[in-house]
Amino acid sequence: MTEAETFDAVVIGAGPNGLVAANLLAEAGWEVLVLEAAPDPGGAVRTTEIAPGFRSDRCSAFYPLAGVSPVMRGLGLERHGLRWRRAPDVLAHVLPDGRAAVLSQDLDRTARSLDEFAPGDGDAWRTEFERWRRVREHLIEAMLRPFPPVRAGSRLLRALGAGSALRFARDLVLPARRFGEERFTGEGARLLIAGNALHSGLGPDQAGSGLFGWLLAMVGQDVGFPVPEGGAGSLTAALVARLASLGGRIDCNRPAAKILHARGIAVGVRDGEGGLIRARRAVLADVAAPHLYLDLIGGEHLPARLSADLKSFEWDPATVKVDWALDGPVPWTAEGAARAGTVHLGADLDGLSTMGAELASGRDPREPFLLMGQMTTTDPTRSPAGTETLWAYTRLPRGGEWNADRVRRAVDRIEATVERHAPGFGDRVTARLVSGPRELQGLDRNLDEGAINGGAAAVHQQLFFRPVPGLARADTVLDRLFLASASAHPGGAVHGAAGANAARAAMARNGPAGGGYRAAVAGAHRLLYRED
Template sequence: MSGLMGFLMTMLAQDVGFAAPKGGAGTLAQALARRAEHAGARIELSSPVAGITVRGGRATGVRLADGTTRRARRAVIVDVSAPALYRELLPGDAVPAGVLARMDRFTWDPSTVKLNLLLTGPMPWRAARAREAAVVHAGLSHTELVRWHADIASGKVPERAFCLVGQTTTTDPTRSPAGTESLWAYTHVPLVEAGKDEEAVARSLVTVEAMFDELAPGWRDLEQGRWLQTPTTLQEADPNLVHGAVGAGTSQLFQQGPWRPLTGLGGPFTHVAGLYLASAGTHPGGGVHGGAGFNAAKAALWGANRWSRPLSRATSRAQLLLQRPLPRF
């Protein structure tokens, strides 16, 4: 079924194309912030949230690390991993034992290794069409991908690399000086604990460089600088990227749809009224960029309407009934 998404993306590309924000993805966040502030929102940065306050089964606000609180009259929308929400932010007495048991069984996606390169010229791909592409899927055929996935699932670093390669200057000439290329490539390794990933990263990096040698001979002569992101540094930069898992949890069927992040009604709804999970830990996951946050915003607006509040409370109670019992299998 996931293969159908390839056809869908192809049709979208033919119909509307794939837009890329000039200046990088960060400009999207800046545009959203400007729009929110124009509508009256107040954005506070460098204000870590230590916990969510709950009263009578409803989220009433957040408690900051400095001890101050922020009251929420309508909703609290949380963009963190599911384990962070249920194990760290919510009070212990507000999380049923069934939810905690399901978090014990929560499955992360594989760890990520990302190599960022600054090249003095375009990537010398042997395939001429690859030189024009914004993103290249490189390294393996569709049949070889089966073995690559099997190796990762069985805890082995694949002997050959499969990478997504982004050519950002090809897409957006403002990303690096004229005639150069800003390029990234990422691949996956078996889930490794942050701080203990040196061997897996080193072996994976060798396979990535060998893949480039085969598909773009001469790239080493163009390298001007590099920045390697490992599972450890990814988690250090964002604690939600546990073990460098960038998908907020596996997207295998048992943790997708109504089972993402745990058995329930699916989507952003939680067992706490007025509390919505907006991260890729909810449906549709990390592959549909912005989809989970969009769903959470719609749910929060719906739940804040007077006419829909009884149904919103009923939804939270239904979540509680589904998640309170301990898992039976």
């Protein structure tokens, strides 16, 4: 038998959260090994050529939260080859009647667009943006740090004042529709909020969707929706290069099969070939919570209450995505869409609500709402001059049979929607790549049926309810094992927080106060999982 390898930490999964965690541990002097099941690192952050010279991102593409995340900014990835690019306009929401609400980093341009829908909405948007600038640093810190965010929360309270803070807390749980109705008169501004909420998988009538919509809209107004020059894979490449410069190691084509543990302590990992890797200090898992607990640990080793909680874990909706190579720009009828990196297409506010109801009732939406990316418009290196690399995705209910016919019908609806708003679009398509739920899950096991958020973002599965009722921290039921994926607080998007929180927890557990840390976590778990 091959002798077991030994590292300070083993990180399972080379997605962005796993790579962030590995970087922070290696920076602290730990000897780190990252195990990745796929042939290449990156998880859902990867780029491919759909035709010669046409580079498209298979999964995630725009990174607004990376632009404001203290975790990502603190890594200094620009020193490792990363360069950010931005479109002339951030986003356009195209209504069924052909009008478009435009979000631009130019605040005056955004305001003018919204005033076309309702005079005065431009000033109302300025008011929201001023509020954002007042709370930005403290709010982002509070959202991305482990719960409860005592220091950041205190600073946020001081910045707002007690009365305003109470009203702001109410705003955080409003549905996007209600949030928009309370602030704006016209449909344009309301749709910028509601459409951005859809990025989280939440419909406009779900509690908490207003927060997601407002947050993304304000981040877009502030820093845009940046993309890595050359493709999302450039972000992965920078994380990998930084880790290599610190002595970290990544083994691809090497899946983890089991977490090794003894007396309630994680001690290492067994890989898919039976090889053993000992972990002196910690194991960190950038994998979905159900996979970690039920497969890598094993349900038989879990407290009964935790096993029951995991049965209630809710994934976000499934996804169908299409990438296209076009021999010219998209022939939009809505002028506002031509300069936008991100385009929302196919629904007004009532249409978004209808789609949310259809998803909730398990029906494929008749009129899909599309999230689209004009990648060459955003980053001219993505395709030859005068052409466009374009993608669109839509959400579908989970479950059922994902056969070729069901995916084809979804693609037909997607392309018909684009054609209505860009007559002649189909004639410009020179190559197409379809990714249904099975294909997306095949790219990254964490994308279960194309669930791109690591689990539903609804309020019942956020903070100390994520991934199950618990501590809202990276600690797991095993000592020295930490959950580092989007299944953990604070959830989806490429901000690196879940990985950073897991790395910090691992370092705290192995620090001078590690004994007290372990005792506190163990005590909390006894309360959580004891049978009444």
